[in-house]
Structures are given as C-alpha cells and as structure tokens.
Amino acid sequence: MIVSHSLPPLISLRAFEAVARRSSFKAAAEELFVTPTAISHQIRQLEAHLGLRVLERTPRAVRLTEEGSVLYEATAAGFAGIAKAVAHLRVRKDSAILTLTSTTAFLSHWMVPRLAELRRLLPDVDLRLHASDAIVELRSGGVDAAIRYGKGPFAGVATIPLRNDVFGPVCSPRLGLSKLEDLRQATLIHIDGRQVPTPAPDWSRWCAEAGLPNADTRTGVRFPDSTLAVQAAIAGHGVAIVSLVLVADALASGLLVAPFVPVLRGETYHFACAFDLETRPDIVVLRTWLLSVMSGTAGL
Incomplete structure (x- = not known):
C-alpha cells in the first residue's frame, strides 16, 4: 500500500x-x-x-x-x-434545480405518469417533486413553483389558470355498471378529507344532480383522501366520485370507466411561481408544457 x-x-x-x-x-x-x-x-x-x-x-x-x-x-x-x-x-x-409542489393526489395521479416527458424537455434540470396538501411558500432557492387548486388568483405569487376541474363517478370496468339504477346496488366510496371544492362533490350532491332520488348515500366505504379512493375504485371495491382530470390516464388505459353523467364542476388548477422566477428558462418550459398538456387532459 x-x-x-x-x-x-x-x-x-x-x-x-x-x-x-x-x-x-x-x-x-x-x-x-x-x-x-x-x-x-x-x-x-x-x-x-x-x-x-x-x-x-x-x-x-x-x-x-x-x-x-x-x-x-x-x-x-x-x-x-x-x-x-x-x-x-x-x-x-451549477446544475439547475427545479422544485415543484402540489397535492399528493395531483403528483401521484397526474404528474408522475408524465414525468418522463417533462424530463425530456428539461434534461439538464434536477427536477424535484414536493407533495403537500398545505400551501407552501414559493421563493427562489426554495420551492420554485406549484400547482395550486382553487378559485385564484393566489396572493404573493404569479399565477396562470391551467384548466377547470370536473368530478364524476368512476369504477372498475369489471363491475359492469352501466345504468343509473345500478348505483343503488353498488358500493359507494366516500372521501372524508376533501376540503375543496365547495360545495363538496359528494354522493348526495351528485345523486340530486343525476335525478336518482331516495338513493342511500350514507352507506359504503370511506377514505381520508382521493388517492386511496382511486386505488380502491381501480381494485373494484366500489364507485368513487373523483376529479376526472386527475384520473385521465386511468380512464384512457381502461383501468377505470366513467359510465354515468352528469359531472360536477370543481375549482381550477393554477400554475404558480414566485414573481422573480416568471422568466427563468426552466420555469417557462414547465409552465408552457403544463398549459399545453393540461388543456387536452382526457378531452375534458
């Protein structure tokens, strides 16, 4: 040695x-x-x-x-x-770091399936995803950008609307549900932790809109968030009312179907960043890509 x-x-x-x-x-x-x-x-x-x-x-x-x-x-x-x-x-x-924050549901259902496409557009950027259901402060050198959900605009940041949200019942095609009356015998999946939009896109509101009187909207299975509810629906455990924007990939691949109308209007997805980051090249690429892709999500 x-x-x-x-x-x-x-x-x-x-x-x-x-x-x-x-x-x-x-x-x-x-x-x-x-x-x-x-x-x-x-x-x-x-x-x-x-x-x-x-x-x-x-x-x-x-x-x-x-x-x-x-x-x-x-x-x-x-x-x-x-x-x-x-x-x-x-x-x-010296490599650029881009940190994007959003809800766990948005990142897991919408962003993660599209990460490869985004990384091809930003090959020299260290892309980091930050999951939080709380609003996170955006600033240079910290969390750079966010997908926020609500009426907007949001104070203290530069925002641009991406698309409006819609909610509807989804389930596994294995359940074979097609007629409105089928829902009376189906297991309803409820989401208890949902805070937006208001009024909540729940089963009582949807049945009233759909013209399904006297439906028992109290029974079924309950989950604290939409991520678990979507997984339960894919597994065939029942029918859940979720954002059709977030489950666009599951609908396109046939993991889920949305056999019933109507849909309920939700809030709006917004892109947000700190004011001093609006013209940063990687932020511009991310914002442009989101506008392009979200405008065509599932043809909604």
Missing part, C-alpha cells in the same frame, strides 16, 4: 507533467504561471526524491528518459482524472 509520504511533492509532479506534455520548460512555466527557473527547481527536487533522471535536457529539446516515460503515463492519467472529476462536480454544483 502506497502512503502519502512516499510520493513526490504534488507541485513537482505537476511541473513534470507540464514539461513532459509541452516538451518545454518555458511553455510549462507559462501554463503554470511561474518562471522557468521555478520549473527547473521542481524537476530537480522530483529527481532527487526519486533518485533517478526523468528528463534529458539539451539546448534544443527536452526528452523523457525511460523512467520519465513511465512516470509521465501515470501523471498524465492522474491529472486527467482529477480534471474530469472537478468538472463533474462543478456541473453538479
């Missing part, structure tokens, strides 16, 4: 590598911003440490000795490796 004190001084190795590569004491000195005399001193120190000659000096040229050739091969590879590592670290340090 080689220990550090057995190696020649790094400054001497650096001087030797430059001389060997440039075949000139003067050129090496200019590259390293020292004098040719300083370079000569470092070479002599290196040779004294090794106890052998690494360079042959003539008035017209500088040549490597046999031992010098062996040393140059190692030092050239070593310094090249160090330069590559430093460049990689600088790229990582």
Whole structure:
C-alpha cells in the first residue's frame, strides 16, 4: 500500500507533467504561471526524491528518459482524472434545480405518469417533486413553483389558470355498471378529507344532480383522501366520485370507466411561481408544457 509520504511533492509532479506534455520548460512555466527557473527547481527536487533522471535536457529539446516515460503515463492519467472529476462536480454544483409542489393526489395521479416527458424537455434540470396538501411558500432557492387548486388568483405569487376541474363517478370496468339504477346496488366510496371544492362533490350532491332520488348515500366505504379512493375504485371495491382530470390516464388505459353523467364542476388548477422566477428558462418550459398538456387532459 502506497502512503502519502512516499510520493513526490504534488507541485513537482505537476511541473513534470507540464514539461513532459509541452516538451518545454518555458511553455510549462507559462501554463503554470511561474518562471522557468521555478520549473527547473521542481524537476530537480522530483529527481532527487526519486533518485533517478526523468528528463534529458539539451539546448534544443527536452526528452523523457525511460523512467520519465513511465512516470509521465501515470501523471498524465492522474491529472486527467482529477480534471474530469472537478468538472463533474462543478456541473453538479451549477446544475439547475427545479422544485415543484402540489397535492399528493395531483403528483401521484397526474404528474408522475408524465414525468418522463417533462424530463425530456428539461434534461439538464434536477427536477424535484414536493407533495403537500398545505400551501407552501414559493421563493427562489426554495420551492420554485406549484400547482395550486382553487378559485385564484393566489396572493404573493404569479399565477396562470391551467384548466377547470370536473368530478364524476368512476369504477372498475369489471363491475359492469352501466345504468343509473345500478348505483343503488353498488358500493359507494366516500372521501372524508376533501376540503375543496365547495360545495363538496359528494354522493348526495351528485345523486340530486343525476335525478336518482331516495338513493342511500350514507352507506359504503370511506377514505381520508382521493388517492386511496382511486386505488380502491381501480381494485373494484366500489364507485368513487373523483376529479376526472386527475384520473385521465386511468380512464384512457381502461383501468377505470366513467359510465354515468352528469359531472360536477370543481375549482381550477393554477400554475404558480414566485414573481422573480416568471422568466427563468426552466420555469417557462414547465409552465408552457403544463398549459399545453393540461388543456387536452382526457378531452375534458
């Protein structure tokens, strides 16, 4: 095992590598911003440490000795490796970081299935998703942007509406539900933790809109959020009233069907960012992509 004190001084190795590569004491000195005399001193120190000659000096040229050739091969590879590592670290340090926050339901149902497409548009950006059902402060150097849900606009940030939301009953096609009366025998899935929109898109409101009187909207299974309710519907455990925008992919793939009308209007999805980030290139790309993709979600 080689220990550090057995190696020649790094400054001497650096001087030797430059001389060997440039075949000139003067050129090496200019590259390293020292004098040719300083370079000569470092070479002599290196040779004294090794106890052998690494360079042959003539008035017209500088040549490597046999031992010098062996040393140059190692030092050239070593310094090249160090330069590559430093460049990689600088790229990582300087790479853009874009943090997007939204609700767990939006990120899991809508954003995650489309992440590959967004990463192709932002290949040099470190994209980070932050899930929170609470409103998060947006600022440069922190959480940069958000998908917010509500009437808008939202104070303290730059916002732009993306699309209006709609809610409707969805279920697994395995249940074979098609007629409105089928719902009387179906298991209804309820979501208790929903805070927006108001009034809530629940079963009592939907049945009133659909003209399904005397339906028992109190029974069924209950979940604290829409993410679990959607998974239960996909698994065939019942019928849930959820955002048709969020489950657009599940509807398109046939995991879910929406066999009943009407739909209930919800609030609006908005893109938000700090005012000083509106023109940042990655923010512009993200906002433009969201506007384009969300406007066509499931043809709603």
